[in-house]
Amino acid sequence: MISAPAMTLMVAVFVASIVETVEALTIVLAMGLTRSWKSALVGAGSALFALGLVTAAIMLMLDQFMDQIQTVESLLQLIIGVLLTIFGMQWLRKAILRYAGLKAIHDEELIFERERQAALSANREERMGLDWFAFVVSFKGVFLEGVEVVFIVITFGLAAMTDRVAPMENAIFLAAMAALIGAVLVAIVGVVAHKPLSRVPENTMKFAVGLLLSTFGVYWCVEGLGFFHPESQSLNWPTGTWALPLIFVAWLVVSITTIVILKPMAQKKSVANTLSSRP
Amino acid sequence: MNLIKGFFRFWYDFIVGDCWEIAVGVAIVLGAFAYLIGTEMLVLQETAAIIDGEVVTTELHHPSIPLIIAGLLMLLLVGSVNREFRRKLDPK
Numbered sequence: 447m448i449s450a451p452a453m454t455l456m457v458a459v460f461v462a463s464i465v466e467t468v469e470a471l472t473i474v475l476a477m478g479l480t481r482s483w484k485s486a487l488v489g490a491g492s493a494l495f496a497l498g499l500v501t502a503a504i505m506l507m508l509d510q511f512m513d514q515i516q517t518v519e520s521l522l523q524l525i526i527g528v529l530l531t532i533f534g535m536q537w538l539r540k541a542i543l544r545y546a547g548l549k550a551i552h553d554e555e556l557i558f559e560r561e562r563q564a565a566l567s568a569n570r571e572e573r574m575g576l577d578w579f580a581f582v583v584s585f586k587g588v589f590l591e592g593v594e595v596v597f598i599v600i601t602f603g604l605a606a607m608t609d610r611v612a613p614m615e616n617a618i619f620l621a622a623m624a625a626l627i628g629a630v631l632v633a634i635v636g637v638v639a640h641k642p643l644s645r646v647p648e649n650t651m652k653f654a655v656g657l658l659l660s661t662f663g664v665y666w667c668v669e670g671l672g673f674f675h676p677e678s679q680s681l682n683w684p685t686g687t688w689a690l691p692l693i694f695v696a697w698l699v700v701s702i703t704t705i706v707i708l709k710p711m712a713q714k715k716s717v718a719n720t721l722s723s724r725p
Numbered sequence: 726m727n728l729i730k731g732f733f734r735f736w737y738d739f740i741v742g743d744c745w746e747i748a749v750g751v752a753i754v755l756g757a758f759a760y761l762i763g764t765e766m767l768v769l770q771e772t773a774a775i776i777d778g779e780v781v782t783t784e785l786h787h788p789s790i791p792l793i794i795a796g797l798l799m800l801l802l803v804g805s806v807n808r809e810f811r812r813k814l815d816p817k
Contacts, residue, residue: 532741546806549809671790674762677785684791
């Protein structure tokens with residue numbers, strides 16, 4: 447039986463992985479269809495290999511220092527909390543701006559077309575038997591989107607592993623599996639559909655992941671602040687782990703209220719600006 | 726040199742992204758509370774227990790700190806979205 451925190455962890459990583467893989471898939475598809483499938487796939491494969499190396503190196507390092515890390519648990523919570531809070535708030539901010547009509551909705555077909563045009567106009571340069579442009583663009587696309595997932599897997603997993611109230615020994619493994627399932631699922635659908643997955647509700651998914659990252663981020667930030675107390679011990683939330691659903695609801699209410707207030711204002715302003723710009 | 730620059734650029738883009746005020750805001754809010762806790766200007770309540778004959782602090786509490794921090798971070802998000810709203814639709 448999977449516990450509620452484990453389930454939350456897996457869902458957050460699974461959704462984040464889907465969002466990032468959809469974005470990476472668009473780039474690889476554009477390179478494959480317009481330049482060279484071989485180069486695009488070798489680029490994507492090399493990026494996955496590099497991501498595996500980065501993850502393995504981080505895991506080895508963590509394993510080496512796990513004992514020391516656990517003695518400064520509050521510092522670890524603070525670092526992870528700060529990173530997750532900043533990361534989560536960035537995702538949430540973008541999703542709110544898109545819902546309010548202040549930022550263009552992430553359109554995979556539009557991005558695919560842009561990448562396709564760039565691929566068509568780029569010069570052909572062969573290196574090691576590969577179309578270098580297709581290789582580099584696919585490598586960068588997969589690696590950069592993948593780093594975000596690796597970051598979420600490790601920070602989330604590590605914090606869940608060292609949690610005082612309900613530590614999850616295999617949290618990083620569970621998170622990695624959730625990410626892998628999400629990525630494989632998108633890859634299979636992408637291969638079958640053979641086109642960008644524009645129907646995936648990316649903004650809603652980003653909004654949900656942003657909410658979860660911000661929730662856990664704030665929770666661990668506060669706990670980690672105890673590091674600065676002479677006792678260097680984690681600070682406690684008044685309601686213990688029950689604070690998590692409460693923080694989640696608070697972020698949700700704040701975000702939805704912001705959208706509800708800004709959306710009509712943005713529409714009104716946009717109409718007024720259009721009218722005033724007419725001769 | 727370019728490699729080092731590229732390395733820092735990557736991590737800056739990755740963590741700070743296109744909205745530096747969130748990263749700076751989070752750092753200011755948490756830095757201020759870290760200072761207040763470190764200098765014991767905010768007195769934390771300690772729950773102690775006796776383990777193997779020694780008095781050990783088991784929990785540190787302060788009912789209002791978590792709520793104030795969460796509230797300030799939420800205000801920071803709203804402020805950042807509002808700033809973008811003004812920047813986009815009211816360029817003056």
